[in-house]
Amino acid sequence: MSLNLLIAEDDRSVCEMLRLFLLQEKIEPTFVYDGHEADRLMAAQPWDLVLLDWMLPGKDGIQLCKEWRAQRNAVPIILLTARTEEQDRILGLNLGADDYVTKPFSPLELMARIHAVLRRYKAPERGLATAPDLLDDREEDGLLRYKELSVDPRSREVTAGGRKLAPLTPKEFELLHLFIRNPRQVFSREQLIEQVWGYDYLGEDRTVDVHIKRLRNKISTPDRPWIATVWGVGYKLEE
Structure with a gap:
């Protein structure tokens, strides 16, 4: 699967787990560990999808999500967080996230959510443009x-x-x-x-x-x- 994937996550153990799992899926993600670097890379090139940790140092994931959507950036975003309260999930969705995965999570579940988000973005768009x-x-x-x-x-x-x-x-x-x-x-x-x-x-x-x-x-x-x-x-x- 060819996927230009940006992962903004400051927990190195989570990053290593994701790196090993995604390599098995033939995906080589780009990792950043703070919000400012995530913001810089977002502006530097297009991405197919972003996994965005809520509690990043520098700029947190919620702030980044809000700013990117205000800039009309339509990249798919999945929030990663240890927060489980309903109001937190609603806040993330209100600010433009496409999905929300709580820690600890299964890599298989995360991969299923990645596929689901990408299908929702890409397949319907092709249909709307051509059908x-x-x-x-x-x-x-x-x-x-x-x-x-x-x-x-x-x-x-x-x-x-x-x-x-x-x-x-x-x-x-x-x-x-x-x-x-x-x-x-x-x-x-x-x-x-x-x-x-x-x-x-x-x-x-x-x-x-x-x-x-x-x-x-x-x-x-x-x-x-x-x-x-x-x-x-x-x-x-x-x-």
């Missing part, structure tokens, strides 16, 4: 429209009332794409996980709420949140 059934053939320009919202599946740009919105992460885009393709359907969390994350998703269904919140924050206007909550059921586009 003709995802384009609204009623629109000559290939755009999908719902009221003032306009989505371009090829460039992945979204506009609202003619105003270009901030770039969406892959999962945010796929959620909005799904809603606009099915404007009157209410989706449960389980349905959204199956449609957007895939049947092999290993995380929690609360991640749907986190991504919906971030999507709302990016596309909402003062008089229209666009994504409506149907209490006890799920989510849908606002009528």
Whole structure:
């Protein structure tokens, strides 16, 4: 498996365990041991995925995750941490992490999560870019429209009332794409996980709420949140 993998972890014993395991998978990761070096390498070259320790010296993983997402860096991020409280997991997801692995962890479980995150990033993106059934053939320009919202599946740009919105992460885009393709359907969390994350998703269904919140924050206007909550059921586009 060819994977440009950055691991930011200050526990050398964890790094050695990961190095030996990943070498068996034909993966040669790059290790850094503090947040400043992780930040430098992130800016220096593209990465396929980052394993990011929460408690790094210099800059911790939460600070780095927040800064990278503010810079619109869409690299997949898996947080590594000894914290197990639900609010910690929600904080990490709110700041843009794609998954969360608590220590101690099994290398096999971590590898499964790496594969799952990469599939969620890469396979759906290829589908959105090339599958003709995802384009609204009623629109000559290939755009999908719902009221003032306009989505371009090829460039992945979204506009609202003619105003270009901030770039969406892959999962945010796929959620909005799904809603606009099915404007009157209410989706449960389980349905959204199956449609957007895939049947092999290993995380929690609360991640749907986190991504919906971030999507709302990016596309909402003062008089229209666009994504409506149907209490006890799920989510849908606002009528």
